[in-house]
Amino acid sequence: MQTLYWMAPLCGNTRAILPNHHITHFFAVSSPNLDQILDHVDSQSEQNLADLTELLRIPSISADSKFAPEVRRAAQWIVDHLGSMGLQAELIETAGHPLVYAETPAVPGAPVALVYGHYDVQPPDPLDKWTTPPFEPTIRKGRIFARGATDDKGQMFTHLKSVGAWLQASSTLPLQVKFLIEGEEEVGSKHLESFLRENVEKLSSDCVVISDTSQFAPGVPAITYGLRGIAYYELHLTGPNRDLHSGVFGGGVTNPAIVLSKMLAAIIDSEGRIQLPGFYDDVIPLTDREREEFRSLPFDQKAFEKELGINGVTGEVGFTTLERRWARPTFDVCGLTSGYQGEGSKTVLPSRASAKFSFRLVPNQDPKKVTIGLKKLLEPLVPAGITMELVDYHGAPGIVIPLDSPYLAAAADAIEIGFGKRPVFMREGGSIPIVNTFADTLNADVLLLGWGQNDDNLHAPNESFTLADFQRGIRTSAALWDSLAKINHNA
Amino acid sequence: MQTLYWMAPLCGNTRAILPNHHITHFFAVSSPNLDQILDHVDSQSEQNLADLTELLRIPSISADSKFAPEVRRAAQWIVDHLGSMGLQAELIETAGHPLVYAETPAVPGAPVALVYGHYDVQPPDPLDKWTTPPFEPTIRKGRIFARGATDDKGQMFTHLKSVGAWLQASSTLPLQVKFLIEGEEEVGSKHLESFLRENVEKLSSDCVVISDTSQFAPGVPAITYGLRGIAYYELHLTGPNRDLHSGVFGGGVTNPAIVLSKMLAAIIDSEGRIQLPGFYDDVIPLTDREREEFRSLPFDQKAFEKELGINGVTGEVGFTTLERRWARPTFDVCGLTSGYQGEGSKTVLPSRASAKFSFRLVPNQDPKKVTIGLKKLLEPLVPAGITMELVDYHGAPGIVIPLDSPYLAAAADAIEIGFGKRPVFMREGGSIPIVNTFADTLNADVLLLGWGQNDDNLHAPNESFTLADFQRGIRTSAALWDSLAKINHNA
Numbered sequence: 001m002q003t004l005y006w007m008a009p010l011c012g013n014t015r016a017i018l019p020n021h022h023i024t025h026f027f028a029v030s031s032p033n034l035d036q037i038l039d040h041v042d043s044q045s046e047q048n049l050a051d052l053t054e055l056l057r058i059p060s061i062s063a064d065s066k067f068a069p070e071v072r073r074a075a076q077w078i079v080d081h082l083g084s085m086g087l088q089a090e091l092i093e094t095a096g097h098p099l100v101y102a103e104t105p106a107v108p109g110a111p112v113a114l115v116y117g118h119y120d121v122q123p124p125d126p127l128d129k130w131t132t133p134p135f136e137p138t139i140r141k142g143r144i145f146a147r148g149a150t151d152d153k154g155q156m157f158t159h160l161k162s163v164g165a166w167l168q169a170s171s172t173l174p175l176q177v178k179f180l181i182e183g184e185e186e187v188g189s190k191h192l193e194s195f196l197r198e199n200v201e202k203l204s205s206d207c208v209v210i211s212d213t214s215q216f217a218p219g220v221p222a223i224t225y226g227l228r229g230i231a232y233y234e235l236h237l238t239g240p241n242r243d244l245h246s247g248v249f250g251g252g253v254t255n256p257a258i259v260l261s262k263m264l265a266a267i268i269d270s271e272g273r274i275q276l277p278g279f280y281d282d283v284i285p286l287t288d289r290e291r292e293e294f295r296s297l298p299f300d301q302k303a304f305e306k307e308l309g310i311n312g313v314t315g316e317v318g319f320t321t322l323e324r325r326w327a328r329p330t331f332d333v334c335g336l337t338s339g340y341q342g343e344g345s346k347t348v349l350p351s352r353a354s355a356k357f358s359f360r361l362v363p364n365q366d367p368k369k370v371t372i373g374l375k376k377l378l379e380p381l382v383p384a385g386i387t388m389e390l391v392d393y394h395g396a397p398g399i400v401i402p403l404d405s406p407y408l409a410a411a412a413d414a415i416e417i418g419f420g421k422r423p424v425f426m427r428e429g430g431s432i433p434i435v436n437t438f439a440d441t442l443n444a445d446v447l448l449l450g451w452g453q454n455d456d457n458l459h460a461p462n463e464s465f466t467l468a469d470f471q472r473g474i475r476t477s478a479a480l481w482d483s484l485a486k487i488n489h490n491a
Numbered sequence: 492m493q494t495l496y497w498m499a500p501l502c503g504n505t506r507a508i509l510p511n512h513h514i515t516h517f518f519a520v521s522s523p524n525l526d527q528i529l530d531h532v533d534s535q536s537e538q539n540l541a542d543l544t545e546l547l548r549i550p551s552i553s554a555d556s557k558f559a560p561e562v563r564r565a566a567q568w569i570v571d572h573l574g575s576m577g578l579q580a581e582l583i584e585t586a587g588h589p590l591v592y593a594e595t596p597a598v599p600g601a602p603v604a605l606v607y608g609h610y611d612v613q614p615p616d617p618l619d620k621w622t623t624p625p626f627e628p629t630i631r632k633g634r635i636f637a638r639g640a641t642d643d644k645g646q647m648f649t650h651l652k653s654v655g656a657w658l659q660a661s662s663t664l665p666l667q668v669k670f671l672i673e674g675e676e677e678v679g680s681k682h683l684e685s686f687l688r689e690n691v692e693k694l695s696s697d698c699v700v701i702s703d704t705s706q707f708a709p710g711v712p713a714i715t716y717g718l719r720g721i722a723y724y725e726l727h728l729t730g731p732n733r734d735l736h737s738g739v740f741g742g743g744v745t746n747p748a749i750v751l752s753k754m755l756a757a758i759i760d761s762e763g764r765i766q767l768p769g770f771y772d773d774v775i776p777l778t779d780r781e782r783e784e785f786r787s788l789p790f791d792q793k794a795f796e797k798e799l800g801i802n803g804v805t806g807e808v809g810f811t812t813l814e815r816r817w818a819r820p821t822f823d824v825c826g827l828t829s830g831y832q833g834e835g836s837k838t839v840l841p842s843r844a845s846a847k848f849s850f851r852l853v854p855n856q857d858p859k860k861v862t863i864g865l866k867k868l869l870e871p872l873v874p875a876g877i878t879m880e881l882v883d884y885h886g887a888p889g890i891v892i893p894l895d896s897p898y899l900a901a902a903a904d905a906i907e908i909g910f911g912k913r914p915v916f917m918r919e920g921g922s923i924p925i926v927n928t929f930a931d932t933l934n935a936d937v938l939l940l941g942w943g944q945n946d947d948n949l950h951a952p953n954e955s956f957t958l959a960d961f962q963r964g965i966r967t968s969a970a971l972w973d974s975l976a977k978i979n980h981n982a
Binding site for chain 1: 719721723725730731732733734735736737738739740741742743744745746748749751752753755756757759761763796799800801802803804805806807812813815816819820821822823824825826827828829830831832833834835836837838839840841844846847849851874875876877878884885919920921922
């Protein structure tokens with residue numbers, strides 16, 4: 001049976017009323033075999049959710065070494081789960097948290113798809129802002145709330161479940177799927193890059209599928225064809241060897257918290273322009289076509305501000321909000337720590353002040369050059385009585401995928417089946433540093449197929465994932481194996 | 492018999508060899524009666540130490556409500572002790588911890604001195620850093636170690652003991668002494684101010700004697716004739732209604748931690764000048780004489796830096812370290828809080844950023860005007876997307892006692908007798924807010940006569956008080972009643 005879907009803008013409903021001559025533009029056709037698979041996906045929705053809930057209970061916080069055993073437990077859980085699907089999964093040790101790898105049987109003549117995802121999660125702080133505890137998954141208003149729900153356990157899991165559905169309903173897949181699930185994405189994928197470089201043959205594939213991004217809006221599925229890069233730092237300033245009484249010493253001893261403020265303030269000017277020497281030299285500017293496409297997207301500035309509870313925005317002068325978020329480099333302070341932070345007043349001149357901050361980069365900026373520029377800017381600002389330590393956490397350049405890739409077209413067809421409408425093509429402000437490495441080492445196109453939504457609160461309290469998106473993600477993934485298999489990958 | 496004392500610089504030894512014509516400059520003359528008193532003080536030194544030890548055993552920690560009965564027990568102990576000296580002492584209830592009040596008989600024609608001190612102590616934490624328990628007074632290397640030894644039980648007690656010596660040896664004092672000893676100094680003297688304002692007549696006096704500060708250095712007794720004031724604030728900036736992913740939103744949403752840095756940086760310029768409008772308008776500049784006196788003090792800049800572990804200092808251009816610490820207004824950030832402060836990196840655009848900071852004020856600055864200037868500076872710096880809340884914690888103006896005060900001169904004479912050398916005149920960078928209230932409500936000169944030393948570890952583990960300073964303090968106090976009584980206070 002053929003199922004015809006019509007894409008109503010901003011709406012997920014489907015109907016089949018359009019005349020035949022519109023088919024090439026508005027209809028997607030699923031193969032008869034795929035229909036069975038999709039039916040099977042639908043029949044498993046309760047079990048799929050129960051399995052995800054189990055995975056979300058594991059506090060696999062990669063940034064905090066206290067949680068290392070839990071990170072490992074999550075990896076083992078995925079190994080076991082892949083095993084229960086009939087796959088031979090491996091837990092691969094690294095110098096940090098382990099990797100999980102598995103693959104379905106090779107299919108001669110068909111392309112190979114590599115699914116990349118991560119099972120580690122961000123720290124859940126501040127805990128008191130969570131309505132229900134971060135590692136006790138709870139369903140409210142059609143969403144599952146838990147740390148990692150959308151980033152990335154829930155999204156990554158859709159591909160395991162689609163492969164499971166193919167194996168159960170059809171016993172084979174129309175192409176080979178490889179899984180590479182890591183546990184260090186939230187701390188910079190420290191050990192993944194060397195693993196990729198050392199295992200090019202094992203991992204060889206035609207496209208890499210990553211679901212760790214968002215739809216453009218509810219009812220507007222998207223393919224992300226560009227990502228920003230990142231350069232993340234921690235700056236420690238140390239003054240006197242102990243906290244001092246601000247009355248007895250204040251004015252006579254350099255205050256590291258004031259110097260920190262001066263340094264951070266010097267990094268960006270009042271027009272949102274970053275002041276690092278050479279920072280903009282390599283930036284690829286937005287094309288007129290891209291700016292036009294961004295402007296055509298249903299982005300409501302007022303609704304955006306209302307949703308965030310703000311009375312307006314600031315940013316780099318001369319750019320729209322979407323341009324600033326997706327395609328312009330930025331500076332953000334992510335954390336500040338110094339002196340007394342308890343209740344009330346304490347008259348202290350702190351011994352130390354620290355900041356965590358990042359630059360988001362666009363293609364063709366090099367994080368190493370950013371570090372050089374940062375040192376050039378900061379070093380002359382270190383006054384007498386202060387020592388500076390700059391920790392260079394991790395860096396990755398930005399990336400843009402060619403818009404004419406056949407894998408992008410196949411993914412668009414799968415989304416049309418799974419979500420009931422064609423996706424828009426967008427860029428994303430976040431970074432998935434490893435995307436560059438995949439593109440470089442495997443010479444594969446990277447498909448960023450995000451099932452999340454912008455209000456999923458990833459990296460924040462009350463992270464959630466919409467149950468309908470979880471289900472649509474599994475359906476799309478199931479359809480993706482079908483549509484990718486049809487590509488003549490030797491063409 | 493007259494005893495002549497010569498003040499050897501940095502040395503407490505006494506001898507009587509100088510010719511008579513130097514007496515007006517270098518000699519202090521004690522009355523025959525005072526000699527008997529001082530002899531009596533010396534004869535009582537063992538008993539005085541035993542009594543102090545008893546008081547130090549009482550854990551009168553005002554900040555911790557668990558210890559409220561102990562705080563009261565200390566107050567009652569002092570009442571009883573004053574009673575044993577022959578005085579009618581009162582335990583005066585407040586809404587918090589009680590006050591102790593007593594007075595010696597009025598002496599017509601002589602000035603009235605009010606002794607202010609406190610019997611409450613700081614919490615002793617961290618307990619494991621104490622060599623011997625904080626409430627088991629122990630003598631080592633000529634010091635008594637206990638919480639409250641120097642701050643303020645030991646120092647305050649010198650005045651009770653000197654009055655006791657006068658009463659025992661002479662049965663009368665040459666002037667009236669009033670005692671007001673409180674139990675809430677370490678928690679902000681919450682109930683003292685209203686008591687002062689409501690009891691002006693009872694407390695009326697010509698000078699207020701407070702021993703709750705330090706000597707300039709070992710062997711360099713000092714009178715503190717100036718204190719800085721304070722204006723303390725907490726600034727909260729709120730941006731989006733939750734922490735956001737710095738990749739997804741960074742560049743498009745105003746970052747409160749960056750705005751905070753900009754604001755703090757704007758408060759003080761690169762030359763250490765505070766940028767609040769009108770901030771310096773009311774500042775009384777240092778006189779040439781004061782600057783000269785400060786320069787003559789044995790202050791070793793290199794040793795100061797070495798002790799603090801710093802390679803140099805910065806501060807308001809054009810002033811020395813002592814000037815900056817004692818007599819110039821300053822700005823210090825006391826605490827910073829924003830975003831992620833845990834281990835590792837977290838890519839977050841924080842919802843909130845906060846700072847605690849203070850201005851130290853010099854006479855004649857008004858904390859209320861500082862608040863007005865601060866708002867004038869900060870309000871125009873609030874950008875779109877940020878709301879600002881400024882909490883005004885507490886303020887107190889600075890104070891300087893006129894250097895030509897006859898009470899200061901009398902105190903210097905008494906120190907010359909008690910310590911064997913003339914005091915230096917110093918200022919102090921900290922604030923004792925209640926000093927202003929005494930000066931205002933009683934219209935009295937305040938004598939800050941500190942017997943402590945900078946390494947007494949007040950507010951820290953292993954607090955101590957040098958036994959020799961305890962003894963010298965009692966002798967000085969005994970001499971003070973004599974020298975103050977000679978002032979023609981109606982002149």
